[in-house]
Amino acid sequence: MKRDQQLALIERTRRHIDARSTEREPGCFRTPVGLYDDPAVLEAERASLFRRYPLAIATSDRIAAPGDWITHDRTGVPILLLRDADGQARAYLNACRHRGARLAGPPDGRPTGGSGARAFACPYHAWTYGLDGRLAALPHGHGFPDLETARCSLTALPVTERAGILFVTPSTDPAVDADAWLDPILTDLENWGLQGHVAHAPKTPHIAANWKFQMEGSMETYHFRHAHRQTIAGMFFDALSVFDRFGPHMRLFLPKKEIREIDPAEMQDPIRIAGNLLYVIFPNTIVLVQPDHAQLNIVWPIDPGRSVVEACMMVPEAPATEKARRHWERNSDIFWAAIREDYEMMESMQSTLRSGANADLVFAEFEHSVRWFHEAMAQAIGSTPAYLRTPERAGAA
Template sequence: MSESLDRATHHSLVRRVFDHLDAGTTDRAAGVMRNPVGIYTDPGRFETEMARILRRKTLLACLSGRLPRPGSYLAEDLAGVPVLLMRGEDGVARAFLNSCRHRGTRLLDGAGAVRRAFACPYHGWTYGVDGRLTGIPDPDSFDGADLADCTLAALPCTEAGGLIWIRLSGAAPADPAESLDGLAAEFAGYGLAGYHYYDSHRMTPAINWKMALDTFMEPYHFAVLHKQTVAPIFFSNLCLYDEFGASFREYLPRRSIEDMRGRPEAEWDAVWHSAIVYYLPPNAVFVMQQDHAEVWRIFPRDGRVDRTEVHLDLYIPEPAETEKARRHWDANLALAVRTVETEDFAAAESAYAGFASGLADEVVYGRNEPALQGLHRRMAALMTED
């Protein structure tokens, strides 16, 4: 039994699924919702999204386990911003612009760990893991420069409850509540601070970034698009939808949930028999998959309305120390990639071609796609709020 959700939540989620299965129904929105195709294709709207949402809002960067020890770092370009996340000797996770204070060169690539300090690959200026400049070759040639001013440019970064959050601009702190909102208590139950990073996969579909989010927002397509991949595991067109302020939960039951019929209700485990999809605005999807977590972070690529990059990071409850464990997690990651990259994103790319023709006018989100509607209501609010 997973202790992550409280007993009442386990019970109500399973009960609602059984009721839907008995009635042949799913959670439904009050009405059908339509969006103009321009929300996916309009360059002007896209510029506004970049400025008002992606460059301004608090974003999920990773779980704490991505930076397991002092000196651990993660370098990623996010929405056109080269970001360097690094854990200091003091244990504090910080975010910097990944750009040398001499003449701008990228300091570190990928992920890994440094010991106390690292050097710029261009002329060898060195920085401590707290971002402070610690040394330069031939300092006499920089006699006018105040090197105390040459600490790496900081980006707002906040670590709380096993999650690390950043902002890509400004001085205001990254505020997890902006994104997690009413889900903080539920997330605390998952004990994410104890999770370990396993592996990542990066995908680059030729679609608008919001279409990558759309992918996760309904199981209406499982029986058709995912006939060979996840349809044998999950019910198609059956989801539970619950709002938590800025975020929401979309509960996707596994077929195995039927095994709990006839079992004492005290044993009902809503986590083990599902994938629980959380939207963490503005651009992340967190999926609790029984005993592990998938973090999907979605960004526009190359500053283009029609290019997206998706970072999938897999986090696991125990370190994978055996070959058997690695095979297990590799298989999990491979199924997620195969389903989303080769099926969902292929379908989305074909849709984008229709949108880009300029001849399509709108898309329609059904009553059986309540999370999709919830996503786009929130996106509309993000476009206008301060």
């Protein structure tokens, strides 16, 4: 975010503070509980959102040098992500073009990685592929007289590398051009210089709740005063956020109480002191920009009632001293103390869905970013699903 944009956002937020208001859209928004536990809904989401759209897979430093590689299966598609000899990130379906065995990683799809690779040989029959995906060798090639080796390259997937994050579209039939789709939000995010950051303190928490509960919980501060009263509530204003849309993506500004005291004109990046910026990269990625680092959380569905997060801090450099390690550990502890409180509430909500207590879940006018999220999902899936309700005012039938 450029400096003039930061100053405008701070001023916009201060007006709300002075008026004791917040941004909102007219009318409550409702979603039926089946949206969070119906296998058919998740199947539709997987077929579209998690297959045909660009998804964050890892930070760039995971494959920092030529020959570095990782495997990834959270999308439901086996992906081999690597850095080629020219330093370009490439992604392929992790399947041999002979009989389909995995080229890298264990058969069960557990994530793994390595470095210094020059080629990948299938463990079944040793068909071998270069980092450029081309078939480089096959034993007893004379036995395949009709084989067009030029057509036996690994199946390539679209890759975009921006803001220190690697995005892969896990389909040969993408729904969008990844660069154009991501550009509006990533251009804003790149202004924070995350391109050179490295992953630190990775975590993969499993949550007994639908993946959308995690996304929705990041899109509002209405819950801070109560759910986070023991941790971060005192740092922020009650139910106050400022929202901006970038196509299907969003940026939320969560002002801290320091915003009333600082003089933005005297600061290089005042917005990072005035509050936290939370970027929602549709459909399942959250980047929280804090004063000296960022937190990356990528949310993946396991089944309708369970999800997993691939998370890490993005720090300017790997900590080389005990002082630096303690600094990042304190930051991590504060973040995860609050997130664990969120997870408890999400698991609590999931546990009551089938009780009959609620037919719908309701969102306030100032939780309108959740509405935006569901509207973007409906559009991406290709039709307006039954669960996308017409906005209703509080108290309506």
